[in-house]
Amino acid sequence: MISLDVAQLSKVYPDGTTALKDVSFQVNPGEAVVLLGHNGSGKSTLFRSITNFEQLTSGEVFIDGEPIQSLSKRKMRLVRKRIGMVFQDFNLIYNLSVFQNVLFGAMGQAKTSLHTFNWFAPKNLRMKAMECLDRVGLAHLANRRADALSGGQQQRVAIARMLMQDPELILADEPIASLDPKAGREVMDLLWEIVRERALTVFCILHQMDVAKEYGERILALKNGRLLFDRPMQEISDETLSLLYEQKDAAKLASYEEAGA
Amino acid sequence: MADQGKDRWQEEMPARAKRPSLGGFLLTVVVVAFLFSGLAGANLSVDRLFDGVLNLGHFTMQAVPPDTSRVPHVLGAIVETFEIALVGTAFGVMISLPVALLASTNTSPHPVVRTVTRGVVSMLRTVPELIWALVFVIAVGLGPLAGILTIIIDTIGFCARFFSERIEEIRKGPSQALESTGATQFGIIAGSVVPAGFPSFVGTSLFAVEKAIRSAVILGLVGAGGIGVELNTAMSMRMFDEALMIIILILIVVITVEQISTRIRKKII
Numbered sequence A: 001m002i003s004l005d006v007a008q009l010s011k012v013y014p015d016g017t018t019a020l021k022d023v024s025f026q027v028n029p030g031e032a033v034v035l036l037g038h039n040g041s042g043k044s045t046l047f048r049s050i051t052n053f054e055q056l057t058s059g060e061v062f063i064d065g066e067p068i069q070s071l072s073k074r075k076m077r078l079v080r081k082r083i084g085m086v087f088q089d090f091n092l093i094y095n096l097s098v099f100q101n102v103l104f105g106a107m108g109q110a111k112t113s114l115h116t117f118n119w120f121a122p123k124n125l126r127m128k129a130m131e132c133l134d135r136v137g138l139a140h141l142a143n144r145r146a147d148a149l150s151g152g153q154q155q156r157v158a159i160a161r162m163l164m165q166d167p168e169l170i171l172a173d174e175p176i177a178s179l180d181p182k183a184g185r186e187v188m189d190l191l192w193e194i195v196r197e198r199a200l201t202v203f204c205i206l207h208q209m210d211v212a213k214e215y216g217e218r219i220l221a222l223k224n225g226r227l228l229f230d231r232p233m234q235e236i237s238d239e240t241l242s243l244l245y246e247q248k249d250a251a252k253l254a255s256y257e258e259a260g261a
Numbered sequence B: 001m002a003d004q005g006k007d008r009w010q011e012e013m014p015a016r017a018k019r020p021s022l023g024g025f026l027l028t029v030v031v032v033a034f035l036f037s038g039l040a041g042a043n044l045s046v047d048r049l050f051d052g053v054l055n056l057g058h059f060t061m062q063a064v065p066p067d068t069s070r071v072p073h074v075l076g077a078i079v080e081t082f083e084i085a086l087v088g089t090a091f092g093v094m095i096s097l098p099v100a101l102l103a104s105t106n107t108s109p110h111p112v113v114r115t116v117t118r119g120v121v122s123m124l125r126t127v128p129e130l131i132w133a134l135v136f137v138i139a140v141g142l143g144p145l146a147g148i149l150t151i152i153i154d155t156i157g158f159c160a161r162f163f164s165e166r167i168e169e170i171r172k173g174p175s176q177a178l179e180s181t182g183a184t185q186f187g188i189i190a191g192s193v194v195p196a197g198f199p200s201f202v203g204t205s206l207f208a209v210e211k212a213i214r215s216a217v218i219l220g221l222v223g224a225g226g227i228g229v230e231l232n233t234a235m236s237m238r239m240f241d242e243a244l245m246i247i248i249l250i251l252i253v254v255i256t257v258e259q260i261s262t263r264i265r266k267k268i269i
Ligand SMILES: Nc1ncnc2c1ncn2[C@@H]1O[C@H](COP(=O)(O)OP(=O)(O)O)[C@@H](O)[C@H]1O
Pocket: A013, A014, A015, A017, A018, A019, A037, A038, A039, A040, A041, A042, A043, A044, A045, A046
């Protein structure tokens, strides 16, 4: 079981853009948390900071109580192996086979990176890759090139690759933003089923309000790099959510923040 | 309206030509001076031109028909040229890939390494290949080895540069996806950077083979092995019919290789 603790995190990019301002929250094992916020509110920056892809300006991120910034390269890889990521644009290696893409998910655990190449992969990894593909319903397409799949299928391959690493926490950055509504729903259902059956923790960026309401147990909202609110789904009214996206006047926002804190 | 327009835009209308800057003017003078001095140096005269045409006619008369008696021997030398090109390109490409990784912003371990590698690569490219060939002939003696070494250097100068340009264009998303599984730097490069660049690397390498064959022919002229040696001998001994045969064979080989390489390239893209 993995726990995530973000403490007073701020991020200013070298060009002076303030992407995150004093953001603090925790994600407990087994939770399904949805992160909302308009474009440019800092959501992706937050995710990249959690896995140390982004140098923090101040504050700290703890995984299981350990601050990730002080980890050695090798230890950081071990932490990353435990955190599965799903991206808006899938990020497959498009001119390789579906099967090879899924095998690469084992890079963080195989004896060497070469052991995740189809030519050299041991039998157990190859079996596991097929099982992961089967779990997302694409075992029959293992031999296809990744770029010969539909968007929904590509995202499912990305999920299979993520399963390959046996993650404990899933960070999904707008996993359905590039998909049509039907494919998007299928991907969300699949992701949530997997989370349930493996008792994983999931932290998911969404921007469709209705989807967020349906899948989230707890909602975090970012606005202009600040945490606007953090509360269980059932305590959130439609009015609260609309507040997040509309350009309400600053005074009202401020009073809301105070009430929420 | 019409007569008003006559001298209307007098100030706003751009002049037909801009007054040249002092630097531009000086540069033009220098270039023109070189041009005339060069023409003068070539000792151009109607007589010489006329003689030239006569000599060419003479050459053609002697060269046709081409002498086929030494074809088997010449074929051996052509094969050697082809091998010099192939071996040189193969090693050159193998060395180019790691060099390109060191030279690319997104894969280099350190900016200093990158700058130094880039400098070395462009140095390899800037020195003309005949000079490399002369150097290697001195270093390892006459023969194909000098040719191979020259082609290797030439290929690195060409391929490392284009590989590196491709590597820097590669989207970073897939690499980040592998990194987020806990992959090592080696895993990221082998699993995402190299596969993504692969079609382009093959295309560039095929160009390098074509280029290498033409170079390998020329390298023979300075004694670095292959058909060039034969051509040089035939020419200087005024055996023009044999020279023509050699030239025809070279053409056939070069064109064949270019055809094959074009086909392969079409297939991978
Ligand atoms: N690499 C970067 N350099 C500079 N500014 C950036 C960079 N990445 C993101 N930003 C800026 O930081 C802010 C937050 O971006 P992001 O985290 O991508 O937001 P979101 O994912 O919520 O749309 C935006 O204003 C964006 O322009």
